Amino acid sequence: MxxxxxxIPQISVFIENKKGRFYNTTKVxxxxxxxxxxxxxxxxxxxxxxxxVVDKPEKAYESLxxxxxxxxxxxxxxxxxxDESGGLSNLLKTISDLDINVEYMYTFVNNLDKKAVxxxxxxxIDLAIEKLLKENSELLDKDYFKKI
Amino acid sequence: xxxxxxxxxxxxxxxxxxxxxxxREKIEYAYNNIPFYKRKFDEYGITKKSIKTIExxxxxxxxxxxxxxxxxPFGLLARPMKEIVRIHSSSGTTGKPTVVAYxxxxxxxxxxLVARIAKAAGVxxxxxxxxxxxxxxxxGGFGLHYGLENIGAAIIPASSGNTKxxxxxxxxxxxxxxxxxxxxxxxxxxVAQNMGINPKKDLKLRIGMFGAEPWSEQxxxxxxxxxxxxxxxxxxxxxxxxxxxxxxxxxxxxxxVAEDHFIVEVINPETEEPVKxxxxxxxxxxxxxxEALPVFRYRTRDITKLDYSTCKCGRTSVRMxxxxxxxxxxxxxxxxNVFPSQIEEILFNIEGVSPHYQIIVDRKGAxxxxxxxxxxxxxxxxxxxxxxxxxLDKINDELKTTLGIDVDVKLVEPNTIERSEGKAKRIIxxxxx
Ligand SMILES: [Zn+2]
Numbered sequence: 001m002x003x004x005x006x007x008i009p010q011i012s013v014f015i016e017n018k019k020g021r022f023y024n025t026t027k028v029x030x031x032x033x034x035x036x037x038x039x040x041x042x043x044x045x046x047x048x049x050x051x052x053v054v055d056k057p058e059k060a061y062e063s064l065x066x067x068x069x070x071x072x073x074x075x076x077x078x079x080x081x082x083d084e085s086g087g088l089s090n091l092l093k094t095i096s097d098l099d100i101n102v103e104y105m106y107t108f109v110n111n112l113d114k115k116a117v118x119x120x121x122x123x124x125i126d127l128a129i130e131k132l133l134k135e136n137s138e139l140l141d142k143d144y145f146k147k148i
Numbered sequence: 149x150x151x152x153x154x155x156x157x158x159x160x161x162x163x164x165x166x167x168x169x170x171x172r173e174k175i176e177y178a179y180n181n182i183p184f185y186k187r188k189f190d191e192y193g194i195t196k197k198s199i200k201t202i203e204x205x206x207x208x209x210x211x212x213x214x215x216x217x218x219x220x221p222f223g224l225l226a227r228p229m230k231e232i233v234r235i236h237s238s239s240g241t242t243g244k245p246t247v248v249a250y251x252x253x254x255x256x257x258x259x260x261l262v263a264r265i266a267k268a269a270g271v272x273x274x275x276x277x278x279x280x281x282x283x284x285x286x287x288g289g290f291g292l293h294y295g296l297e298n299i300g301a302a303i304i305p306a307s308s309g310n311t312k313x314x315x316x317x318x319x320x321x322x323x324x325x326x327x328x329x330x331x332x333x334x335x336x337x338x339v340a341q342n343m344g345i346n347p348k349k350d351l352k353l354r355i356g357m358f359g360a361e362p363w364s365e366q367x368x369x370x371x372x373x374x375x376x377x378x379x380x381x382x383x384x385x386x387x388x389x390x391x392x393x394x395x396x397x398x399x400x401x402x403x404x405v406a407e408d409h410f411i412v413e414v415i416n417p418e419t420e421e422p423v424k425x426x427x428x429x430x431x432x433x434x435x436x437x438x439e440a441l442p443v444f445r446y447r448t449r450d451i452t453k454l455d456y457s458t459c460k461c462g463r464t465s466v467r468m469x470x471x472x473x474x475x476x477x478x479x480x481x482x483x484x485n486v487f488p489s490q491i492e493e494i495l496f497n498i499e500g501v502s503p504h505y506q507i508i509v510d511r512k513g514a515x516x517x518x519x520x521x522x523x524x525x526x527x528x529x530x531x532x533x534x535x536x537x538x539x540l541d542k543i544n545d546e547l548k549t550t551l552g553i554d555v556d557v558k559l560v561e562p563n564t565i566e567r568s569e570g571k572a573k574r575i576i577x578x579x580x581x
Contacts, residue, residue: 016560049533103532
């Protein structure tokens, strides 16, 4: 099975919880002509992790590194759910039943095709893709985020 | 390699006899030439006859920085100004500076002592030495200069500051030895990298002689790696003579003290009693050959330990461990003695920790708090909060185990901790006493 195409590149950026750092990150991306498709901020008292899915991940990575940010790249899975009540709950039940470990997740709503998309970071991405496909979940491939 | 081999390898028995003889002479000399010591020795009932064995040095009173201040500027000099050829002083952050002076003979001895430590580190007359210590009142610049000139090395007296120019000189003139503070060496490596210069390929450095501030083994490793050199520590302080009191040999395992010129003791700074052999305490130094400014039992405030075991280099002198801090750098946090160097040691032992850190001590209510800022880098940053927490917890745990107090480690963004061209500003104590 080709699981590679379902691995969506994600960029994580370390930010100190200081005024303006969040904005500075998005500014660098904007200046590099990069579109942010989905984003989440996880933070603690002391620091935050900004996570992005963008249209041009390599370029985003390079421009952030050039601006002296601390950046990591990794992969997430995008699962489409019907944008209606119960859609998310059903997906989470499936994941729970499959017994696959979620590191974190965040949402992304694309108004154009009425789809709600959940982005998941799993402990074992290959296992997660395999199991979700068996359950007929709709996984988006990485090209989806380049086009929109 | 030796500079004065006979003296550097003298057997311990002869060395002790020499020390006792010189000490007795110096006591009489100081008594006759320095009113301050005449008063003190009278008060303590000290004459040269008081010294029969080397242990008798404990009968002498201590000399402190306050004594220098009280006798500012020239009250401690044993010679008239006619015989003085050099005056140095250390920058006093509060009040008056500490003034020291040298006769011609003192300058000659000083140049020999620095030549010894340079030779011990493997420097030869073929070397090109860049001295990036400030030239001026501070003893570091001129001290190293005269000593290295003494052995016939070619000196680039670059002095401190203007880092980019320093690196250009180093590259263009092919410097093989670098003399500066360890934190400045690290800073230079970083600036070189930013200038697109690879120290390993583009520079010819092979030896670093670093001093004037305490530094850890881990910092040594970082400097050695980033500049592709062997980094040697040396010790000295202006009140004693300047650099040259002690220096590492190629074994890099403690600094050989020039015991034919200085008698060293290690005491508990609070009880003023000698510590047990090999224990940490404050090093106290007595000069036994100086003319202009002999000093007895000077309280250096540096915390170190002594090692009398034989060294493979052949020198018979005692070795002092790198000072792990100063009695006045010692932070007393919730009643516990903490040296910043202990924190550095722990941080640098953790894979991937950047050498840039800062310790902030504060007080919340009645409780002291310690925050350690560490610059984040790709090795220390994880996308998963869980792993990130795990790493921070690991650092916190290790600090707590070693120091015995809770410390809060915070990651900060790169290049946000102040860089230094001289001594590092590692500690910010916001407590008001
Ligand atoms: Zn040795």
